[in-house]
Amino acid sequence: MMRSFSFSLALILSLSFSHGALAAPLEDGKTAxxxxxxxxxxxxxxxxxxxxxxxxxxxxxxxxxxxxxxxADPVAAMQFYRQSAEGGNVEALNRVALMHYRGEAGVAQDYEQAARLFGLAAEQGDRNALFNLGKLYFEGEGVEKDAGQAIAYYRQAAEKDHILALNTLGALYRMGAKSPEDTARARAYFERSAAFGNAVGLFEMARLILEEGTDAPHQVEAHMYLNLASARSHPNAPEALQELTAAMTQEDVEAAQQKARAFVALSDEGAE
Structure with missing residues (x-):
C-alpha cells in the first residue's frame, strides 16, 4: 500500500518560500x-x-x-510549481505556463497567460519554454501567428538540444525543401536528434539516407538507423526494416547490425 504523505505535504504548503540553495537534499533526492x-x-x-x-x-x-x-495531486503540485518559480526556478515557471496552456491543476486554460509565462522562462534561456513559445507562435495561440518568430524560437531550443525542436525543424525543412541547402538542414537536425537515440530522428535519418542512394553503403547505414528506431518503438520502423533487410545481402545486414551494436546514444533529459 502506498504510504500517505498528506500531513507532510500540508506542512510544507503552509510554509513561506524564501530564496536560497541547499545542495545536499537536492542531490540526495536526485540519487534516491x-x-x-x-x-x-x-x-x-x-x-x-x-x-x-x-x-x-x-x-x-x-x-x-x-x-x-x-x-498524484496536480493542484498541490501547481502550488509547489508557483512557489518554486517565485524562488527563481525556470523549469517550474515553464510548468506553470504549461498548466495555463492546458487548463489543468485548478487553473483555467488561458493562452495569453501561458504565452506571457513561457516568454518569461524563455528570456532566461529555458529550452522547453523556448520550444513551447515557438509552438504558440506557430499555431497563433495567445500571440499573433508568426511562422518566422516560431522558427526563431525553435532554433534557439534546438541549439540547446531540445529533441522536439530538432525534429520539428527537421520536418519543416524536409517538407518545405526548395533547395539542397534545405535538405541538408533537415538532415543536420534529424542527425542530431538521432545522436540522442530519439526514434523519430533515427527513422527520418534512414529515410533521408535511402533517398540519397540505395547502393550497399547507403543500405547499411539506413539499416542501422531503422534497426535502432525499431528497437525504440517507432511505429513505422519494423516494417521498413524488414523490407530493407530483404533487399540486402546477408553480409551487408550483418555489417549494419554490427554498426547498430556499436551505437552509443548521447545522454539527455526529456523535454516538456
Whole structure:
C-alpha cells in the first residue's frame, strides 16, 4: 500500500518560500529518485524545499504531479510549481505556463497567460519554454501567428538540444525543401536528434539516407538507423526494416547490425 504523505505535504504548503540553495537534499533526492527510492526522494526534496531551495521544490512538484511515491495531486503540485518559480526556478515557471496552456491543476486554460509565462522562462534561456513559445507562435495561440518568430524560437531550443525542436525543424525543412541547402538542414537536425537515440530522428535519418542512394553503403547505414528506431518503438520502423533487410545481402545486414551494436546514444533529459 502506498504510504500517505498528506500531513507532510500540508506542512510544507503552509510554509513561506524564501530564496536560497541547499545542495545536499537536492542531490540526495536526485540519487534516491534515480534508484527508484521515491519515499526517500520525496523526503529529501521536501527538506530542500523547506530550506528555500527552488530546484527541490520543482522536483517535489514533479513527483506530486506524476504520482511518484505519493498519490498524484496536480493542484498541490501547481502550488509547489508557483512557489518554486517565485524562488527563481525556470523549469517550474515553464510548468506553470504549461498548466495555463492546458487548463489543468485548478487553473483555467488561458493562452495569453501561458504565452506571457513561457516568454518569461524563455528570456532566461529555458529550452522547453523556448520550444513551447515557438509552438504558440506557430499555431497563433495567445500571440499573433508568426511562422518566422516560431522558427526563431525553435532554433534557439534546438541549439540547446531540445529533441522536439530538432525534429520539428527537421520536418519543416524536409517538407518545405526548395533547395539542397534545405535538405541538408533537415538532415543536420534529424542527425542530431538521432545522436540522442530519439526514434523519430533515427527513422527520418534512414529515410533521408535511402533517398540519397540505395547502393550497399547507403543500405547499411539506413539499416542501422531503422534497426535502432525499431528497437525504440517507432511505429513505422519494423516494417521498413524488414523490407530493407530483404533487399540486402546477408553480409551487408550483418555489417549494419554490427554498426547498430556499436551505437552509443548521447545522454539527455526529456523535454516538456
Amino acid at each position: 529518485f534515480d534508484a527508484g527510492q521515491y519515499e526517500a526522494a520525496m523526503q529529501s526534496f521536501s527538506a530542500g524545499f523547506r530550506a528555500g531551495d527552488a530546484a527541490s521544490g520543482y522536483y517535489l512538484a514533479r513527483m506530486l504531479e506524476l504520482g511518484l511515491g505519493v498519490e
